[in-house]
Amino acid sequence: xxxxxxxxxxxxxxxxxxxxxxxxxxxxxxxxxxxxxxxxxxxxxxxxxxxxxxxxxxxxxxxxxxxxxxxxxxxxxxxxxxxxxxxxxxxxxxxxxxxxxxxxxxxxxxxxxxxxxxxxxxxxxxxxxxxxxxxxxxxxxxxxxxxxxxxxxxxxxxxxxxxxxxxxxxxxxxxxxxxxxxxxxxxxxxxxxxxxxxxxxxxxxxxxxxxxxxxxxxxxxxxxxxxxxxxxxxxxxx
Numbered sequence: 001x002x003x004x005x006x007x008x009x010x011x012x013x014x015x016x017x018x019x020x021x022x023x024x025x026x027x028x029x030x031x032x033x034x035x036x037x038x039x040x041x042x043x044x045x046x047x048x049x050x051x052x053x054x055x056x057x058x059x060x061x062x063x064x065x066x067x068x069x070x071x072x073x074x075x076x077x078x079x080x081x082x083x084x085x086x087x088x089x090x091x092x093x094x095x096x097x098x099x100x101x102x103x104x105x106x107x108x109x110x111x112x113x114x115x116x117x118x119x120x121x122x123x124x125x126x127x128x129x130x131x132x133x134x135x136x137x138x139x140x141x142x143x144x145x146x147x148x149x150x151x152x153x154x155x156x157x158x159x160x161x162x163x164x165x166x167x168x169x170x171x172x173x174x175x176x177x178x179x180x181x182x183x184x185x186x187x188x189x190x191x192x193x194x195x196x197x198x199x200x201x202x203x204x205x206x207x208x209x210x211x212x213x214x215x216x217x218x219x220x221x222x223x224x225x226x227x228x229x230x231x232x233x234x235x236x237x238x
Contacts, residue, residue: 098128
């Protein structure tokens with residue numbers, strides 16, 4: 001009888017580490033001869049920069065949060081990108097879990113903050129990996145183009161140190177504040193997340209099917225909003 005697979009390596013409904021598209025993604029971005037640390041770093045950058053950050057894609061069901069769905073769409077939010085990185089690492093034999101925290105995110109647009117009625121992002125997602133006998137956090141959410149537009153220092157990952165957001169951006173202005181750690185999970189704690197989102201984001205699609213949604217969430221265009229706000233800021237500085 002084969003020994004049971006560790007929960008940190010096993011595929012789940014969202015962490016689809018045995019999905020053909022995920023296996024192909026790993027084969028494309030992680031050399032077969034690479035060490036686990038080298039593979040994890042390569043996969044981190046493939047997810048960080050290959051999948052555009054778009055909070056308006058935030059889903060509230062398994063179908064939209066699957067790693068393969070994020071890969072197919074080419075864009076996602078922090079949770080979707082963390083799931084994809086976890087799936088890719090598990091496919092490569094690297095133990096991976098999902099980590100969550102509540103954060104005050106200063107990288108958002110006016111329209112987003114007005115729709116959410118807060119600048120606190122509950123259940124912000126990252127990936128926790130086991131590498132060289134240590135647990136390290138990897139946060140692949142913000143692609144490099146987005147960081148450049150907002151004047152942020154891109155979040156790097158070397159496989160040995162935690163990769164979490166800096167409290168200040170390149171200009172010394174507030175960027176990210178970690179308010180509350182929610183722990184590490186072998187699988188997506190969707191029901192707990194939905195309960196929090198219903199309480200704090202009742203007017204967004206994150207509230208689930210029963211929410212009275214603000215149409216501006218579904219119709220949001222994050223790339224356009226970022227371009228408009230950063231262009232305005234550049235004009236004001238000129």
